[in-house]
Amino acid sequence: MFSRTYRAVVTVPPLLWVTVFLLVPYLLMFCYSFWSVSTSQNVVHSWTLSNYRQLVGVHVYGQTLLRSMWIAARVMLFSLLLGYPLAYFLSFYAGRRKDLFYQLVIIPLWVSYLVRAYAWKTILGSDGVLNTLLQYVHLTKHPLEFLLYSPFAVVLTLTHIYTPFAFLPIYASLEHIPRPLIEASQDLGASAAQTFWRVVFPLSIPGVLAGATFAFVLSLGDFLAPLLLGGPSGIMISNIVVSLFGAAYNWPLGAAISLGMLVLVVSLLFVSEGLEKKWRFS
Amino acid sequence: MATLQHSGSGIAASAAATLLDMRQIAKSFGKNRVLRDISLQVAEGEFLTILGESGSGKTTLLRIIAGFETANSGELWMSGERLDRLPPYKRRVNTVFQHYALFPHLTVEENVAYGLRVSRQVETTISSQVEQALARVKMTAYAKAKPSKISGGQQQRVALARALVKRPQLLLLDEPLSALDANLRRQMQVELKSLQREVGISFVFVTHDQEEAMVMSDRIALLRMGELEQVATPREIYRHPATAYTAQFIGHTNLLRVQVSNRIVRCNSLSWTGDLPDGPALLSLRPENIRVASSPGPPALNRVRFRGRLRHQAFQGATELLQIECSDGLIFFVRTSARADWQGELEFEFDPGDGLPVRESAERT
Amino acid sequence: MSGANVANRRSPWLLMHALAVFAFLYLPIAILIIYSFNGAGVGGFPPRDLTLDWYRRLFADSAIWESVGNSLMVAGCAVAIALGLGIPAALALDRAQFPGKALFRRVVLLPLILPGIITGLSLLMLFNESRIKLSLLTIILGHGTALISVATTEVFAGLQKLERAQEEASLDLGANYWQTFLRITLPNLKLSIIGAALLIFTLSMDEIAVSFFLIGRNNTLPLEIWGRLRRGITPEINAISTIIFVFSLAAIVLWYRLRRSAEGPPEIAAELIETVVQGD
Numbered sequence: 001m002f003s004r005t006y007r008a009v010v011t012v013p014p015l016l017w018v019t020v021f022l023l024v025p026y027l028l029m030f031c032y033s034f035w036s037v038s039t040s041q042n043v044v045h046s047w048t049l050s051n052y053r054q055l056v057g058v059h060v061y062g063q064t065l066l067r068s069m070w071i072a073a074r075v076m077l078f079s080l081l082l083g084y085p086l087a088y089f090l091s092f093y094a095g096r097r098k099d100l101f102y103q104l105v106i107i108p109l110w111v112s113y114l115v116r117a118y119a120w121k122t123i124l125g126s127d128g129v130l131n132t133l134l135q136y137v138h139l140t141k142h143p144l145e146f147l148l149y150s151p152f153a154v155v156l157t158l159t160h161i162y163t164p165f166a167f168l169p170i171y172a173s174l175e176h177i178p179r180p181l182i183e184a185s186q187d188l189g190a191s192a193a194q195t196f197w198r199v200v201f202p203l204s205i206p207g208v209l210a211g212a213t214f215a216f217v218l219s220l221g222d223f224l225a226p227l228l229l230g231g232p233s234g235i236m237i238s239n240i241v242v243s244l245f246g247a248a249y250n251w252p253l254g255a256a257i258s259l260g261m262l263v264l265v266v267s268l269l270f271v272s273e274g275l276e277k278k279w280r281f282s
Numbered sequence: 283m284a285t286l287q288h289s290g291s292g293i294a295a296s297a298a299a300t301l302l303d304m305r306q307i308a309k310s311f312g313k314n315r316v317l318r319d320i321s322l323q324v325a326e327g328e329f330l331t332i333l334g335e336s337g338s339g340k341t342t343l344l345r346i347i348a349g350f351e352t353a354n355s356g357e358l359w360m361s362g363e364r365l366d367r368l369p370p371y372k373r374r375v376n377t378v379f380q381h382y383a384l385f386p387h388l389t390v391e392e393n394v395a396y397g398l399r400v401s402r403q404v405e406t407t408i409s410s411q412v413e414q415a416l417a418r419v420k421m422t423a424y425a426k427a428k429p430s431k432i433s434g435g436q437q438q439r440v441a442l443a444r445a446l447v448k449r450p451q452l453l454l455l456d457e458p459l460s461a462l463d464a465n466l467r468r469q470m471q472v473e474l475k476s477l478q479r480e481v482g483i484s485f486v487f488v489t490h491d492q493e494e495a496m497v498m499s500d501r502i503a504l505l506r507m508g509e510l511e512q513v514a515t516p517r518e519i520y521r522h523p524a525t526a527y528t529a530q531f532i533g534h535t536n537l538l539r540v541q542v543s544n545r546i547v548r549c550n551s552l553s554w555t556g557d558l559p560d561g562p563a564l565l566s567l568r569p570e571n572i573r574v575a576s577s578p579g580p581p582a583l584n585r586v587r588f589r590g591r592l593r594h595q596a597f598q599g600a601t602e603l604l605q606i607e608c609s610d611g612l613i614f615f616v617r618t619s620a621r622a623d624w625q626g627e628l629e630f631e632f633d634p635g636d637g638l639p640v641r642e643s644a645e646r647t
Numbered sequence: 648m649s650g651a652n653v654a655n656r657r658s659p660w661l662l663m664h665a666l667a668v669f670a671f672l673y674l675p676i677a678i679l680i681i682y683s684f685n686g687a688g689v690g691g692f693p694p695r696d697l698t699l700d701w702y703r704r705l706f707a708d709s710a711i712w713e714s715v716g717n718s719l720m721v722a723g724c725a726v727a728i729a730l731g732l733g734i735p736a737a738l739a740l741d742r743a744q745f746p747g748k749a750l751f752r753r754v755v756l757l758p759l760i761l762p763g764i765i766t767g768l769s770l771l772m773l774f775n776e777s778r779i780k781l782s783l784l785t786i787i788l789g790h791g792t793a794l795i796s797v798a799t800t801e802v803f804a805g806l807q808k809l810e811r812a813q814e815e816a817s818l819d820l821g822a823n824y825w826q827t828f829l830r831i832t833l834p835n836l837k838l839s840i841i842g843a844a845l846l847i848f849t850l851s852m853d854e855i856a857v858s859f860f861l862i863g864r865n866n867t868l869p870l871e872i873w874g875r876l877r878r879g880i881t882p883e884i885n886a887i888s889t890i891i892f893v894f895s896l897a898a899i900v901l902w903y904r905l906r907r908s909a910e911g912p913p914e915i916a917a918e919l920i921e922t923v924v925q926g927d
Contacts, residue, residue: 001350001815003369006824007743014736014795015751021792022754025769032772086668089661101665103903108672110895112853114869115888118876119675122682122885129678133692160671214760221762224855228876238764245768245860258768265761350815370818371827377819383812387834397820400830448820 026262032255041249051256061240061257068236071155072220076166078159079215080208083167087207088200091174102171109164117225120157124148124229149231157229158219165218166211173207174200205279213272217265237261298325301484302347302365302452307356309342316342317508320356324452324484329475331487331495334505335531340488341380343505344454347486348377360451371400376445377454381461382437384429390440391416391425397448415447416440418477435466442474446481453478455487459494471497492532496520504528506643527643529566534603536572536614538565538637547634551610554586554634565637569603569617575629585631590614592624606630676892683885701882711887714871721787721867722851728791729847730840733798738832740799741806756800758793763856766793771860782863789861790851797850798843805839838906845902849895 034047055061090101108116123129124147131143147153177200185195223238230236237257244254302324309317316339324330334340345351347358349370358366365373376397384393394415398408416422419439424432429440438458445453455474459467475498478485489495495502496516504511504519504527511531512524523529526537540549540563547556547563575587590606593613597620604616604624616630682688686696705711739745740752758766770789771781779785813835817827833840855869862870868891872884 001370001811001818002742003824007739007745010735010738011743011745014732014739014755014799015745017732017792018736018751018754018795021770021773021788022757025773028772028776029765029769082668082671085661085664089658089665093658093661103899104669105672107896107899108676110849110899111676111892112869112888114853114855114872114876115679115884115891116675118872118880118884118888119679121876122880123675123678129682129692136692160675163668163672217760218762221764223764224859224873238762241764241768242859245771251772254768255772258765261762262765265765266757269760348815348819350818369823370815371821371823375819377816379812379816381810381812383810383816385813385816385831396817396822396830400817400820400822400826444816444820 029255029259029262032252033259035252035255037250037252043251051253054253055256055260061237064235064240065237065260067151068220068238071151071158071234071236072216074155075158075162075219076212076216078155079163079166080170080212082159082163083211084170084204084208087167087171087174088196090171092200105164105167105171113161114224116161117157117228120153120160121148121229124153124156148229149234151230151234153229153231154225154234154236157225158222161225162215162219165214169210169214170204170207173204173210177203202279203281206276209272209276209279213268217268220265221261298327300324301326301328301360302486303359304343304347305357305359307343307346307353307358309339309346309351309353315508317346317353320505320508320510322503322510322513324486327482327484329478329485329487329498329500331489331499331502332505333489333492333495333502333531335490337507338505339508340490340505341456344377344456344486344488347452348375348454349373374451375454376448376450376452377456378438378441378445378458380456380458382429382441382458384437384440384444386429388428389425390421390427390429390432393429393440394444394447397444411447415443418446419443434461435470438462438470442477446483450483452484452486455485457489458487459489460491467494474498496532502532504531506531511643522638523566523640525641525643526564526566529638529640534569534615534617536567536569537640538567540565540637547637550608550612552586552588552612556634556637558639563639564642566640567632567637569615570601571636572614572616572630572632574616574618575631584633584635586634587629587631588612588614589627589629591627595624679885680889680892683882683889685882688882701886705883705886705890708883710866711868711871711883714866714868715887717783717865718852718868721783721790722848724787725790725794725851726844726847728787729794729798730844732791733795733843734802734836734840736795736799737802737806740803756796759796759800763793763854764860767857767860770857774861780863781861783865783867785861785863786858786867789857790854793854793857794847794850797847798840801839801843801846802836805836809835841905842902845898849898852891 032043033051034049036044036046036048036050038044086105090098090105094101121128125131126143126145126148128148130147131140134140134144135142181199181203182195185199190198220236221238223236223242226234226236226239227242230239238261241254241257241261244250244257300323304320304322307317307320308315320343332340332343342351346353346366349366349368353366356366357364360374365375385396388396391412394412395408398411412425413422416425419442421436421439421443424436424440429437432440438461441458458474459470462470471494474485487495487498499516501513501515502519503513506527512519512528514522519528520532523532523535529535529537538549540547540558541561542548542556542558542563543560545555545557547554547558549565588608590608590612592604593607594605596603596605600620601617602620604618606614606616606628608614614630618624681694683701684697684699685694686698686700687694736751736755740748745751767789770785770792774781774785809832813831814827817831818824822830853869854867855873858867858870859873866874868887872887875881875884
């Protein structure tokens with residue numbers, strides 16, 4: 001029913017914009033990763049594999065990537081452990097207060113990421129709220145130093161930030177489960193636990209996968225929380241990229257690492273999408 | 283193959299000038315051929331019903347006339363002008379949609395005024411036209427209401443007013459009564475028909491309900507799997523169905539598979555004389571043309587008699603429909619006036635002249 | 648437990664877990680607000696010397712307010728760009744067929760799920776190669792591009808709910824495509840568009856990962872805060888965060904009111920996340 005002109009008018013502008021500001025930049029990142037920098041710190045536009053050789057050859061990159069993935073995996077796990085029971089509670093037990101609780105989960109999302117990370121810093125610091133509280137009630141004599149500037153602080157902060165992200169798709173998938181299925185399960189003699197493990201949980205797997213993907217991917221690429229709270233032992237892969245684009249001034253190497261991250265993230269998205277399709281029955 | 287052997291007998295079609303002319307319209311969605319080679323005319327002031335089961339292509343045909351779909355081949359002409367090249371908003375054709383498609387953010391009044399406003403008419407003439415249109419469908423009292431606040435029947439009237447206020451040459455109605463309950467439906471059938479007479483606009487009405495089609499139409503175009511099965515007046519199509527499908531779809535019928543040789547017609551153990559060409563034939567015999575034999579003994583002249591056992595009896599108010607099984611396995615449907623005490627074996631008779639030869643309906647996929 | 652009782656079931660363990668999660672989510676926000684009134688600085692328990700000093704200092708701090716102005720401007724422009732392209736993009740995804748549609752869909756949505764650093768850096772390289780100087784304009788382009796995804800998903804969800812017969816009825820009644828868009832399509836998408844605009848505005852106000860790489864001489868608010876955090880922390884930051892929090896809260900309440908009066912319980916962010924992760 002829509003004329004050719006109509007379809008052209010709605011298609012061409014976004015297509016052009018997305019090409020110029022998303023596709024071309026990704027391609028450029030690809031190109032950069034095969035260029036190099038001269039001694040006078042100019043980008044040399046000739047093709048070389050040296051960046052990738054460095055990536056494989058220098059251990060700190062691989063180690064940092066592994067550490068980032070380990071941090072991201074923990075964030076993912078904790079976000080699911082916090083988010084799933086919360087979503088289950090809201091969907092099945094909250095009754096009339098469901099909407100209120102739902103909004104209470106959403107509201108922290110509207111508070112700046114940076115500000116929340118900063119708030120954790122004021123809580124965890126050596127003269128921060130937590131340490132002074134512990135000393136105030138005489139639980140400790142000296143401030144606990146491991147709280148701030150450690151992978152622990154990074155995982156804690158990122159879990160705080162990404163728990164709502166894990167919660168949302170899980171909650172949505174639980175809400176989409178037709179309630180008569182629960183009643184049918186009970187009618188057929190299943191206990192509450194059996195109903196959960198045999199009916200509710202399998203049907204919520206797409207949501208779990210989506211939430212897990214969100215938490216993992218977004219925390220994997222984070223560089224602000226490590227800068228603010230991580231200290232030397234909490235450095236993540238993006239921090240290396242940031243320094244390569246900044247003080248270390250090696251854009252091509254930074255581009256190679258970014259591209260590696262991009263490929264990793266996109267393949268994760270594909271895997272999660274494929275798994276989700278398997279678990280989606282309607 | 284579609285044959286239009288009865289189309290010439292439509293009274294309206296031959297009497298009045300042709301308004302809409304569909305010429306060999308064909309439409310496919312992917313590999314699915316939804317319409318093939320549809321040629322059909324709508325006369326000025328005619329009430330034409332496109333009747334068919336779901337999936338017969340009737341709604342697609344309507345959407346092609348309205349301009350929401352484009353035919354793969356064929357032409358549409360209206361009053362001597364090529365219609366199918368115009369976008370929907372330039373056609374003097376309006377539609378009453380199946381679920382009315384009233385704009386939820388506009389009031390009843392604004393809905394009716396919509397078509398006039400977008401064509402930039404003067405506000406003062408708009409309001410008087412809207413008033414008239416609402417009065418015509420008796421909805422003046424609800425002018426300021428939002429569509430969600432009025433009943434289905436009322437929404438139906440607003441949809442009608444909204445389309446008619448545009449003074450179309452042709453009004454398309456896509457199963458407009460299907461969402462209403464039975465009583466309201468019957469009432470709206472009468473109202474719609476008299477409204478159509480009053481405004482004198484041609485209506486093309488799509489439905490899957492054969493009774494509705496019979497009640498309302500000047501002519502019925504029966505569509506089956508994308509092809510026209512028969513186009514004729516309701517009486518004609520009932521009395522002279524061209525094909526077995528038509529005979530079965532419109533009313534009840536008994537289809538008798540017979541063998542003719544030398545004007546002797548044989549159907550299992552029954553036989554009678556009849557004016558049919560030699561070879562196999564298919565006859566349609568309406569249940570109301572079979573009677574319970576008045577007195578035992580030899581049949582009256584030109585009557586065929588048979589005996590059968592009552593298998594099922596469906597009470598339908600003034601009449602009832604009996605299902606009779608003969609000893610040779612033949613099954614007949616017989617309509618009689620309602621009587622409670624049919625039992626056991628009974629004797630029936632029919633006039634062989636009522637057994638009308640019909641064509642086998644072609645297999646289509 | 649009978650099926651009819653599903654809505655009224657009780658579970659103390661789940662309730663406690665939920666309260667614990669809420670405490671975890673709200674603890675930093677509460678601390679943030681409390682210590683914005685704390686005379687003795689950002690740390691130290693218990694808070695003491697309650698004061699409005701930090702707010703007074705904040706109001707006198709021209710650098711902060713300049714960055715707030717910049718952020719508001721950037722967010723406004725980002726909303727315009729993202730909606731200006733996201734609405735047509737959603738229409739295109741809903742009703743046009745063109746080569747590369749599947750790829751287009753994925754690429755549009757990518758910035759929403761990709762870590763901001765990748766979007767930021769790839770745009771930095773684009774601007775660098777095309778010799779465009781970094782400024783607020785480059786940040787606007789970055790935010791606008793990244794947030795087209797939000798506009799597209801929200802509007803697309805709205806289009807899915809719009810009955811196609813509505814638009815057909817409009818065309819049928821003589822309105823051309825443009826009139827139909829303005830009078831029928833747009834009013835029906837009103838809520839989706841307002842919701843998208845609010846979300847885009849807030850996300851842009853808070854955005855730092857993309858801006859981090861595209862910043863010129865003028866700071867946005869998050870970058871101004873970031874700069875100060877590196878120099879040492881003061882409750883002034885708590886104060887400005889508290890103010891922004893209150894404004895965000897007001898916006899959310901307003902939005903929920905609007906949405907609820909129109910169509911029941913809100914699910915805006917969930918819709919967004921679902922669409923992104925499902926792909927198609």
